[in-house]
Structures are given as C-alpha cells and as structure tokens.
Amino acid sequence: MSPRRVIAPLLALTVALGLWELLVAHYAPGSPFLPTPSDIGRWIWSALLDGSLISATLVTLKRLGAGFLIGAAIGIPLGALCARVRVVRDTLGMLALGLQTLPSVCWVPLAILWFGQEESAILFVTVMGTVWSVVLAVQESVLAVPPLYVRAAQTMGSRGFHLWSHVVLPAALPGVLSGMKQGWAFAWRSLMAAEIFVVILSGYGLGSMLHDGRELLRMEQVVGVMGMVMLVGLLADLAIFGPAERWLRRSRGLSA
Amino acid sequence: MTQSAENAVQLALHGVTKSFNGGAGQVTALEGIDLNVRQGEFVCLVGPSGCGKSTLLSLIAGLEQADAGSMLLDGEPVRTPGRDRMVMFQQDALFPWLNVLDNVLFGLRLKSNLTEVECLEVARYYLDLVGLADRERARPHELSGGMRQRVALARCLAPNPRVLLMDEPFSSLDALTRDQLYGDIQRIFTQRRKTIVLVTHNIREAVCLGDRVVLLSPNPGRVRQVFDINLPRPRRINDPALANLAAEVTAALATHLATSESVV
Numbered sequence: 001m002s003p004r005r006v007i008a009p010l011l012a013l014t015v016a017l018g019l020w021e022l023l024v025a026h027y028a029p030g031s032p033f034l035p036t037p038s039d040i041g042r043w044i045w046s047a048l049l050d051g052s053l054i055s056a057t058l059v060t061l062k063r064l065g066a067g068f069l070i071g072a073a074i075g076i077p078l079g080a081l082c083a084r085v086r087v088v089r090d091t092l093g094m095l096a097l098g099l100q101t102l103p104s105v106c107w108v109p110l111a112i113l114w115f116g117q118e119e120s121a122i123l124f125v126t127v128m129g130t131v132w133s134v135v136l137a138v139q140e141s142v143l144a145v146p147p148l149y150v151r152a153a154q155t156m157g158s159r160g161f162h163l164w165s166h167v168v169l170p171a172a173l174p175g176v177l178s179g180m181k182q183g184w185a186f187a188w189r190s191l192m193a194a195e196i197f198v199v200i201l202s203g204y205g206l207g208s209m210l211h212d213g214r215e216l217l218r219m220e221q222v223v224g225v226m227g228m229v230m231l232v233g234l235l236a237d238l239a240i241f242g243p244a245e246r247w248l249r250r251s252r253g254l255s256a
Numbered sequence: 257m258t259q260s261a262e263n264a265v266q267l268a269l270h271g272v273t274k275s276f277n278g279g280a281g282q283v284t285a286l287e288g289i290d291l292n293v294r295q296g297e298f299v300c301l302v303g304p305s306g307c308g309k310s311t312l313l314s315l316i317a318g319l320e321q322a323d324a325g326s327m328l329l330d331g332e333p334v335r336t337p338g339r340d341r342m343v344m345f346q347q348d349a350l351f352p353w354l355n356v357l358d359n360v361l362f363g364l365r366l367k368s369n370l371t372e373v374e375c376l377e378v379a380r381y382y383l384d385l386v387g388l389a390d391r392e393r394a395r396p397h398e399l400s401g402g403m404r405q406r407v408a409l410a411r412c413l414a415p416n417p418r419v420l421l422m423d424e425p426f427s428s429l430d431a432l433t434r435d436q437l438y439g440d441i442q443r444i445f446t447q448r449r450k451t452i453v454l455v456t457h458n459i460r461e462a463v464c465l466g467d468r469v470v471l472l473s474p475n476p477g478r479v480r481q482v483f484d485i486n487l488p489r490p491r492r493i494n495d496p497a498l499a500n501l502a503a504e505v506t507a508a509l510a511t512h513l514a515t516s517e518s519v520v
Contacts, residue, residue, distance in 0.1 A: 151319055152349035154337040156363030156415065166362075170353040252352040253397025
C-alpha cells in the first residue's frame with residue numbers, strides 16, 4: 001500500500017476529530033450527551049489499561065466466531081441443496097429469501113422465550129442473522145456454475161460427491177466467499193443487537209458494555225464501544241475477506 | 257483406405273434418432289443415423305448449423321440420451337459419460353481453479369488403477385506431446401486461446417480414451433493458431449492412432465483432418481453423403497488438392513440443402 005493511501009485517511013480523521021473537539025467545546029461544553037474525542041480517548045485508554053475493553057471484545061469475537069461458523073456450516077449445505085433440488089429451492093429457498101429480509105433483532109423476543117437469558121439465545125440470534133444470506137449466496141453461485149464444467153468433468157468420470165467437491169463447489173467458490181462475507185456482516189449486526197437486548201451474566205461483551213454506557217449515561221463509553229465495533233468490522237474486511245477475495249480473483253484471472 | 261478396412265468397427269451407430277421439445281413443438285434433431293467408425297479412424301461430421309452434428313456428438317459422449325436406435329462402443333451399449341470417450345469442447349472447459357498440470361491430472365486421478373506417480377508421468381508425457389511441458393504450473397487464464405485448447409487436448413488424451421470426440425474445438429481460435437493446431441492434431445493422430453470423431457461446420461477443416469467426411473443435412477438431421485479422403489498426411493490446409501476436394505463437398509452440401517428445402 002502506498003504511503004499516500006495511509007496518510008490521506010489519517011489526516012482526514014485527525015481534522016474531523018479536531019473539528020468535533022472544537023465544536024463541542026464551543027457550543028456544548030461539558031454536555032453529558034455529546035462527548036468530545038478526548039473524553040472518548042481517555043475512556044478507551046482507561047478501558048484498555050484495566051483490560052475490560054479487550055476482554056469484552058474477546059467475548060464478543062468468540063460469540064461471533066461461533067455464530068458465524070455455525071451459520072456457514074448450516075448455510076453452505078442448505079444452499080447447495082436448494083440449488084440441486086428444485087422443490088427445496090421453491091420452498092426453503094423462498095423461506096430463506098423472506099427470512100433474510102427480516103432484521104435479526106426481531107428474533108430477540110423469541111430467543112429469550114425459547115432459550116432464556118442464556119448464551120444460547122445470543123448464539124441463536126447470530127445464527128439466524130447469518131444463515132439465510134449464506135444459503136441464498138451459495139444457491140445463486142452454484143446455479144451460476146457454467147454447465148460446461150460439469151459436462152467436461154462428467155466425461156472424465158467425475159460424478160456424485162466427487163463432482164460436487166471437485167467441480168461445483170470450487171467453481172462456485174467466488175460467489176460462496178462473497179456470501180460468507182455478507183453472512184459475516186449480518187452476523188456482526190445480529191450479535192450486537194443480541195448483546196444489547198439479551199442481558200446475560202455468562203459473559204460481558206461489547207454490546208453489554210455499550211448498553212451499560214447508556215444506563216450509566218456515559219456517552220464516551222457508548223461512543224468508544226461503537227468505535228471498537230467499527231474497528232473490528234473494518235479489520236475483518238481488510239485482513240480476512242479483502243485479501244481472500246483478491247487472491248481468489250487473481251488466481252483465476254478474474255481481475256486485471 | 258486399406259488400413260481402415262483391416263481395423264475393426266469401434267463405434268457403431270444404428271438408426272439413432274433424437275428429438276427435442278422446442279418452443280415450436282417437437283423438433284427432430286437427428287433421424288435414423290447409421291454410422292460406423294473404425295478403430296484408428298478420423299471421422300469428421302460436417303453440416304450447416306441445426307443439422308444435429310453437435311447433438312450426435314453429445315449422444316456418443318453419453319451426455320444426452322437417444323430416443324431410438326443403438327450405439328455400441330466395442331460392442332458395448334453407450335448410455336452414460338465415461339473416460340473411454342473424452343470430449344474436447346468448443347470452449348476449452350479448463351478449470352480455472354486448477355493449474356495446467358492439475359487440469360490434465362483431473363481425469364487421470366479418477367482412474368483407480370494408477371498411482372499418483374504414474375498419473376504425473378502420464379500427464380507430463382501428454383503436456384510434452386502438445387508442446388506445453390514448460391507451462392505446467394501456469395493457470396489457464398495465463399495462456400493464449402490456442403495453448404488452452406492444447407491443454408484441453410492433453411487432458412482428453414491423458415486418460416487414454418478409446419475415442420476422442422471433438423466438438424468444434426478450433427472455431428473460436430484465430431486462423432494462424434488454428435493452422436498450427438491442425439498440424440499438432442495430425443501429428444498426434446499419426447503417432448497415437450486414436451479414433452477421433454470431429455464435429456465442424458468448416459468443410460476445409462474436415463477435409464484437412466478426416467479420413468472420412470460425413471455430410472449431414474438439417475430438418476431433420478440425416479447422413480447425406482460420405483466422402484473418403486485419401487490425401488497423404490500431414491495435410492496442409494492451403495494445399496490445392498485439398499481445396500478442390502473441399503469444393504466438391506461444399507457443392508454436394510449445396511445440392512442437398514436445395515433438395516431438402518424444395519421438399520419443405
């Protein structure tokens with residue numbers, strides 16, 4: 001990455017934060033509703049020092065990882081099944097299409113009733129947020145696999161499971177990967193909703209931290225946690241999905 | 257040809273018929289096709305688009321099923337796709353997620369009687385045969401169209417099929433590359449004596465490559481005439497004798513088209 005691409009956003013961020021600081025100091029000094037960047041910075045620093053921010057982030061990431069993996073593990077085979085079997089596509093596929101449009105917060109009341117204020121309620125909401133978009137993405141990308149690949153593989157003696165594992169899925173991989181990326185984004189949103197609304201004692205995550213910030217009227221905590229949530233999302237994109245997609249595209253000659 | 261008279265019939269088609277349900281109702285793509293292909297013979301199927309030549313190749317490949325008639329490969333009925341009949345398609349159909357060597361290995365690895373070392377040896381032999389031994393690590397997209405079709409050829413030859421089926425494999429290539437591949441195919445055909453069935457709409461190409469040229473006409477697809485090509489190999493596409501023969505086939509095709517249209 002060229003230094004220009006690092007310096008420009010940093011500079012813009014510094015200017016924006018400086019303006020924010022000045023405007024709040026000038027128009028609403030000491031307001032409990034509008035923290036300044038320095039308030040937020042102080043809170044982040046102290047939360048880093050006492051370890052609470054890191055441990056909350058780790059709790060959240062663990063839930064995210066579990067929810068995302070379960071969602072993908074259910075979604076990929078279901079999506080493949082939808083693509084393979086017409087009846088499943090017309091039933092489960094349609095259901096997935098409907099459920100995908102449903103914001104996952106809507107699952108919170110049911111999750112609490114079914115699972116109680118437990119870890120499993122949070123997991124359920126996260127999985128529900130992930131699984132449908134993965135199903136749809138896998139279904140679409142499997143249906144888009146060029147029939148020529150399948151015909152060529154069949155003449156070489158590939159059929160059944162081998163045809164799926166060695167031809168259909170590799171051919172669909174770019175689409176599956178962007179489905180996973182989308183699923184991840186949905187999992188992240190769902191998990192935040194779940195952590196904010198499902199109050200449980202078995203683990204203190206970022207959502208709970210944000211929720212407590214509101215209860216305690218500590219807006220610098222609320223905004224600080226929001227910053228952390230964005231940072232995690234950004235890092236996952238830059239460090240995992242971005243490079244994976246670029247590698248896949250380059251190795252297949254899909255991008256110049 | 258004396259050589260083909262000695263060899264046994266490898267692929268025997270009798271009364272093969274196939275129709276499709278199109279938008280305009282039932283369309284008979286092929287009707288009563290009789291064709292015998294001998295071992296080590298190069299047969300070219302030519303005809304205008306819609307004559308069912310590609311359908312016939314798909315039937316032989318087992319990718320589609322005939323409605324009526326029999327198809328025997330060495331006396332065994334053909335029903336499903338199999339490594340004894342490899343197909344070279346119009347597009348190379350190489351897998352973009354595999355490199356050149358792994359593409360060639362794909363069919364070989366499915367042959368249970370070969371060890372990995374033997375597979376590698378065979379794959380490299382055929383890559384060498386098509387002149388791409390030094391590109392085995394390349395990805396398909398890094399190669400030119402002609403190179404990709406050569407890899408596809410190596411991939412088809414590697415599992416040692418009894419019949420090689422070619423569905424207009426040269427039609428998407430530029431003229432220079434095509435001429436080069438005509439040379440390669442003839443060299444490999446002479447060396448390996450493989451039975452080949454090639455589908456093309458390019459009559460010059462058919463005369464250049466085939467021991468026999470089978471002329472099909474459309475509505476419904478039928479075998480109209482068979483030409484024996486007795487020119488010595490290797491043949492060059494610009495050879496005047498070859499051009500004369502091609503003109504003869506073209507004239508025959510025009511006659512058949514005129515008569516079939518007057519019937520309709």
